[in-house]
């Protein structure tokens with residue numbers, strides 16, 4: 001999607017992000033925070049694409065030293081407004097290459113955000129960047145959906161949310177199965193305006209993520225269907241995968 005860059009998601013979603021996800025995802029966030037705290041092992045942890053701190057703030061409240069990388073200055077400004085948000089060091093930049101001082105016991109990326117890197121090459125570089133930031137024996141946790149195109153017809157999906165007398169809302173997604181990308185547009189039309197929120201992502205199958213990890217010197221240790229450690233099966237819609245850097 002021409003013009004869609006690393007800061008686009010944050011710029012377009014910052015105003016609605018917390019309203020959309022902070023409340024509605026409370027149970028998921030709590031399960032995620034508990035699992036990450038258990039995995040952390042040490043106290044220095046790094047969140048890639050930290051956003052407005054949905055996960056980082058409760059994790060820091062447990063006593064962990066949480067750091068972040070984030071492309072969007074606007075998203076970080078929201079984090080800074082929250083209690084404890086000022087105490088979290090954040091490097092502004094692209095998570096595929098941004099360096100943070102020191103090494104970490106745990107690096108994590110949640111909520112499908114690895115797919116915000118829109119090329120395979122950027123995703124590979126991100127795994128390598130993570131590996132550089134892990135201590136020996138450190139863990140990298142990735143949470144994402146398992147891609148599912150069962151609702152797509154001819155590489156497209158259209159979903160309506162409402163159709164009223166003077167407005168309608170719908171979402172259109174276009175799938176490129178060679179590049180493994182989905183171009184998405186959420187449209188709200190009313191008598192006097194049109195609002196559009198685009199999103200562009202590059203998905204990877206779990207096996208491809210494992211290969212990226214291997215290229216970066218990381219080995220898969222666990223794969224669960226969700227934060228509750230439920231077994232990952234062929235029908236799982238998501239996965240939480242734990243990669244480890246060799247202890248030597």
Ligand SMILES: C[S@@+](CC[C@H](N)C(=O)[O-])C[C@H]1O[C@@H](n2cnc3c(N)ncnc32)[C@H](O)[C@@H]1O
Nearest residue numbers: 006010049050051054070071072094095111116
């Ligand atoms: C779905 S939000 C997730 C935010 C937070 N991790 C959470 O779980 O609530 C995606 C975040 O990724 C950030 N982002 C997108 N591309 C990025 C990149 N290349 N490098 C760093 N951050 C990026 C966006 O600005 C946004 O804050």
